[in-house]
Amino acid sequence: MAARLAFCSGEGIAQNGGCSWEATGRGFNRPRPVEWALSEVADLLPQHVPALRRYARALTGDAASADDLVQDCVERALTRAHLWRQPGNLRAWLFTIMHNLNANEKRRAASRPRLAAIEDVPEPARPASQVEKLMASETLAALKLLSVEHRQVLLLVALEGLQYSEVAEVLGVPVGTVMSRLSRARDRLMQLSSGERAAPQPRSVT
Amino acid sequence: MSTLGADNGPVRDEDLHAYVDGYLDSERRRVVEAYLRSDREAAARVADWAEQNRRLSALFDPVLDEPIPPQLTAAIARASKRVTPAWPSSGWAMRAAASFAILAIGAVLGFGAARYAGGDTQPPLQATLPTEAQQAFKVYVSEKRHAVEVAAAEVDHLTQWLSNKMKTKVRPPDLAPLGWTLIGGRLLPSREGPACLFIYDDKAGRRVMVYLVSNADNEGTTIQFREHNGVRSFYWLEGPLGYALTGNLERAELMPIASVVKEKMTF
Numbered sequence: 001m002a003a004r005l006a007f008c009s010g011e012g013i014a015q016n017g018g019c020s021w022e023a024t025g026r027g028f029n030r031p032r033p034v035e036w037a038l039s040e041v042a043d044l045l046p047q048h049v050p051a052l053r054r055y056a057r058a059l060t061g062d063a064a065s066a067d068d069l070v071q072d073c074v075e076r077a078l079t080r081a082h083l084w085r086q087p088g089n090l091r092a093w094l095f096t097i098m099h100n101l102n103a104n105e106k107r108r109a110a111s112r113p114r115l116a117a118i119e120d121v122p123e124p125a126r127p128a129s130q131v132e133k134l135m136a137s138e139t140l141a142a143l144k145l146l147s148v149e150h151r152q153v154l155l156l157v158a159l160e161g162l163q164y165s166e167v168a169e170v171l172g173v174p175v176g177t178v179m180s181r182l183s184r185a186r187d188r189l190m191q192l193s194s195g196e197r198a199a200p201q202p203r204s205v206t
Numbered sequence: 207m208s209t210l211g212a213d214n215g216p217v218r219d220e221d222l223h224a225y226v227d228g229y230l231d232s233e234r235r236r237v238v239e240a241y242l243r244s245d246r247e248a249a250a251r252v253a254d255w256a257e258q259n260r261r262l263s264a265l266f267d268p269v270l271d272e273p274i275p276p277q278l279t280a281a282i283a284r285a286s287k288r289v290t291p292a293w294p295s296s297g298w299a300m301r302a303a304a305s306f307a308i309l310a311i312g313a314v315l316g317f318g319a320a321r322y323a324g325g326d327t328q329p330p331l332q333a334t335l336p337t338e339a340q341q342a343f344k345v346y347v348s349e350k351r352h353a354v355e356v357a358a359a360e361v362d363h364l365t366q367w368l369s370n371k372m373k374t375k376v377r378p379p380d381l382a383p384l385g386w387t388l389i390g391g392r393l394l395p396s397r398e399g400p401a402c403l404f405i406y407d408d409k410a411g412r413r414v415m416v417y418l419v420s421n422a423d424n425e426g427t428t429i430q431f432r433e434h435n436g437v438r439s440f441y442w443l444e445g446p447l448g449y450a451l452t453g454n455l456e457r458a459e460l461m462p463i464a465s466v467v468k469e470k471m472t473f
Contacts, residue, residue, distance in 0.1 A: 049278070049282075053270075058262070067275055139261040161433050179220050183219055
């Protein structure tokens, strides 16, 4: 049973309905009572927690604030489960909640700004070579210097593998803005971590 | 999202990003690849971006395998529970389902913690399995002539050979009813010793792969999902083996295949 629960994904239910819910005879297209939305979100949420933690860690650069952010996000998602509509993309919805929470926190903290310290980066799973370690610390230092807007877009795309349209949804900006931020973030990160090559201007390349 | 802009239009900045992130369909990808052969500066830029993706994953993917902090597990259980008593249809089945959901959350989140509590410094198999399977997928997805060592025509030989290597019976599952034809299989090295890979394709030429690795402690897990840059895996441990079904299909399309693999490969 646990296996079946873990198997049910946000997209999975939405697209093929092949989960254990079928046995109850409830269709997914019918409006569902609040308590069903809650139990769906509660069932599906745990499998997204590791990715939420990864993104929060990379975004904030600090393990403790990252987990605070994830905890707030999880609590908010469960208290507002009725706002999640099937068929819907639970993962993108969770990242949206996290983005809004982080933006609110940023506004509150605006009077007492502090630099994010990326110090709680986990040890690599395997022993890294000296060169790899050097590259990793370069990348880490460069990431820290990116603006939050650039870091968000880059991490959602490169680390979390969200589609550009999903990133636009999460951040509440047009896809065009996502693309231009992504382009600038990538060139800026390259510039910062190599320190040599100047980033070329974004352009049409034909 | 397959492409941004018209399929036959000029290659734009957006195409280069989508190329790096794996969001182009095969036709557009060929156009971009041809373009990159003619523009070395763009090719260098694209290579830099791909390297960034790789470094970011290397830096932060280990977070995925960390145990979930207990206060986070507790917060989820608390938040789920808070709403439970308000359920109007308070039959025993509903209550049982609610309690079960909370238990399941604990079980899923607690699994990593249990593994780490033993002071095990090596990452658990469930952490390395999807990475290894996805790496194998990336290498063999575009390999046309030498994708397999033993072709499907010699399936009995394939079964016997790989079963000997894996020291347990491994037979490629029949996925033909789902439209996936076995191309063949190959032996691969892994941290756990020999691993094997069965490669399937469909009429459109897409591929999915079943990756098997030895599961020395015989510990089982639920089915889990991992996605990285458009490559998706469902994976689990059961009995003597760890399993991963990997492809670049949409998750919802991959899921029923994983389900059949799991069903057919039970020992």
